[in-house]
Amino acid sequence: MSNILLLLSSPSGAASLSTKLATSLIETLKQKHPGSSVTVRDLARDQLPHIGEDFVNARGLSADQYSSGQQEVIARSDALIKELFSADILVIASGMINFGVPSTLKAWLDHVLRAGATFSYTESGVKGLVSGKKAYLVNARGGVYSEGAYKPFDFQEPYLKGVLGFIGVTDVEVVTAEGVAYGPDAAEKAIGAAQAKIAAVLQAA
Template sequence: MKNILVVNSSLSGDNGNSNKLTTKLVTRLKDEYKAVNVVERDLNTMVLPHLSMEEMVAWGTEKSTRTSAQAALATLSDTFIAELQQADALIIGMPMYNFGVPSTFKAWIDRVARAGITFKYTETGPQGLLSNKKVYVLAARGGKYVGTPKDSQSQYLKDVLSFIGLVDIEFVYVEGLAMGNESVESAWSFAEQELDRLTA
């Protein structure tokens, strides 16, 4: 493992529990693999706009014929995809907001899921074009939702990531963080054990 891409989206930044999880995993991976290059994307500080039709049109325009405005619009997607293509591992810090993923993360997904580049349609359905990448989803939640119908994140992430070819996914959850000190201590203890297992 040489290149790691970290994508965080917590509103609390470095104080966010999902960010703390990604930091812990990156530290362990650095210890294990020594010389690794880490690229970090804090989507919250970027204030990503919603995807627009103008931006999608810019993607479909040949680079040599793009206007300056189109080139600027296409830069975000082109950059995000290049970072993802170069990564051996993707680490996603995933807070839960109102039973969904952060809107900034959805905006990132909308820019990395591009037909003909990260997926394509075939006679048998869509085919992901990214492969041989490990994905770690580190999810922090105030309540406890794993294995219940209210865990809308996990299946969505499996679906959208596999859509672009990322199928080797590990989930680590730290849950019940708003349910008292005992719950918090238990949640972090379990998460630490899971991180140790993944990097053993």
């Protein structure tokens, strides 16, 4: 039995390939972990505000020094961080937007990457505080970025793996469907490969 946190971020709604693949992964996870609970946070539908002045300034203050605005933004961040810590498994569905992650997902990351909460600075360097979790990244891309001329433009997978590792989430599996904009045959092949990867990584889990 596990607590699973599913983050959706595609602006395409139910038509989103990353959403469909992540949902398929979740269903298989539930079969492997009977009785698991799934918390779904649809960041495209219920968008978080971008961090602003209150958030930035509150980071250097104690709780008793917060203004009402700072109390509100830190309370939101605290709730998201608590949700993250409560999860045993994290599934992030991300469609590539302009070579990177959707801004809705970036906003979530900005809220949960907080010094003293999800990571800390020590004499030996940065220490991630979100440990002992499994993460699955489900990426969808119209083009091909895993190899070839456009590989240097992949700011999606390296970024997500980098920030997750920064906070201590290092056990990460990646499922990617790419080249889906190259016609029906290419899309079918890409989706089939992604579904096969889902089956393989969960069989080995």
